[in-house]
Amino acid sequence: MSKKTLTLMSKDKQLFNIEEHLAVQSVTIRNMVKEDGASSVIPLPRVDSETLALVIEYLNRQQAPEEDEDYVKKFVDERGEIPTLLELAQAALDLDIKKLMDAACMKVADLIKDFTLEEVREALRIENDRTPEEEKAIRDEFQWAF
């Protein structure tokens, strides 16, 4: 029996092939296949090609079920940079691959744990868009923080 392959298209219009039985680990793809057989190309408008290549590598893993947890953990550990992890998490969200999403988010959480406000701001590059009045209000509001 020949294995059916699917084609995924990244944001920058690159095409990736993957065997269907591996691709359906993604709930999104599984639903698409169920609906119309997904004969055409599946577009992923929020996922760039580098991230999609990673996702494909993840889906192609050949791990025994009992080693899978360790594999996922190692997989994200090796890609320990925040931007990569965040892109990966977003891709996993769009494709609905829960394990990968959880592992990527867990890794980010591990990286930024114990950080102070300013450190989180630096690590994730988040701009403070509040006015000074709002700042004060929020400080007052968080008096209760334990």
Next chain:
Amino acid sequence: MWKRKRLEQCKDGLRNLDEDLVWLVSRLPDEVLVSILSKLHLKDAVVTSKLSRRWRYLLCQTDRLVFEDREKRCVIRSEQDSNANKYMSWVNHIIHQHKRPKIDEFNVSFGFDKSATDAINKWIEFAISKDVRTLELNFKRFSQTGGNYYFNVPVMEIKFLKSLILNHVDVDDEGLKKILRNCPILEDLSIVCSRKLVKPEIHEKGFALKNLDMTSCNGLKSIEICDSNIVSFSSRGYPIALKFDNLQKLQKICMSKGYSLKTMNDILCQICCGVPYLQVLELDLYFLEGSIGPYPFPKLQQLEELIVNVFDRDDDALFVLSFLVEACPNLRRLTIMKTMWSRPRHMNREARRMADKPHQCLEVVEIVEYRDSARDLELAMYFVQNCVALKKLVIKPFGGPGLAKDKIMEKSVAKNRARQQLEPITPVGVELIGISQDMEVFWILEYEVKEKPMLNSLMQGGLDYIMLQYLNIDGIRTIGSVLGQSIALDYYVRQVDGMVGEFTDINRSMEKTGTFTMKRKKLFQLVGKAN
């Protein structure tokens, strides 16, 4: 990983990015950020609320609310009241703002006593209204004044609760029944330090309950479990009467503390009759009292793994152990955990030696906290000699992770001493493995005889192995001669080392004193030997 290093790593990751990618977080969907927040400690997550307008309300969407008291502020008694109030208002604020319709985990950990009952009841109500799946109330504290919070089981059905952990929370026998009745999918139930539990009975079939733990419930008199589908049961605490009946799925039992031989025998009888498929059993063999004599322990046919905790200097326990092992004919794995923290009561009594009892199935024996004492060596010897099928002897030498500096030396000495002691007694075919406290394997010794007909040459050797094409008398002769040569080589190496050392000493003293003091005859002997 250290905080500073992590921060550097995070910044490095951003440095090489294009300008449009740098503000990556701002275009990520909320779901990703909320998922990250859910995995942070709540305290760190609260910090992020102050980041920006967008982050202000992300926290209200998390599916885990774990209120941890990581600084253990509940411990300082003088400040307990004010901290308790602060903690309470923290929890109240967060749950007040919480928006997500469902939560996965709700965990309150603080040393509350029953004076906080009203607040705690509200939190439980909140958690249940959000279809909580894991609920943990951990009110562990050192001072026992005030009394535990009493868990008032809600009347309505708690449909989604899968795991319930109650630590220092009072549950009574009736309460336990109600919990089981009202939580149709509850699988894990752990009740720790409840003082109201006396004679709990679990009778009905049809509960989802799989793992039951009743640890340190000091009011317990007896436990009765019949016709249930539980898979693992653990009760650490004072001796209690047990009744097991028709527990077909029960695979693992963990019992401990202060059993006399009689109560232990009773437990084994209960297991024998009521738990036909038990695979793993953990027992403490402390303070065993009772008549000496033959121990007619009932046979546990299915048991595959036995874990026993013994005191380091209690030979008696080891004596009992030999009978216990005999009672488990299909045992494959035995772990002996040794504890140091207390002396056995009857230390002065004449030690009873382990009686030789051959065992056919035991494959792996692990000794934790191995010291290089004669007693431990004897223990290892016992299993090497009596277990026909032994494949692995795993040794975790003594020494915890938090040892002082001078103890670290001692630890590494202990490691190597253990190896030196055990190497000679380990027979061919048994793997000797040393494992440190953090599970790292630091030496493996394995001898095995293998035939390899595919081998190109008649024999192949390496640093620590020899392989033969066929095992016949010629082959053995080859091994013998190679071994002989290497031992002879060892011998000469030692001789040469000794002589070089001697010459060095002579030279040094000549250099220092300018005279030569050695006897003429001795010098000639040395020169003769060296030539």
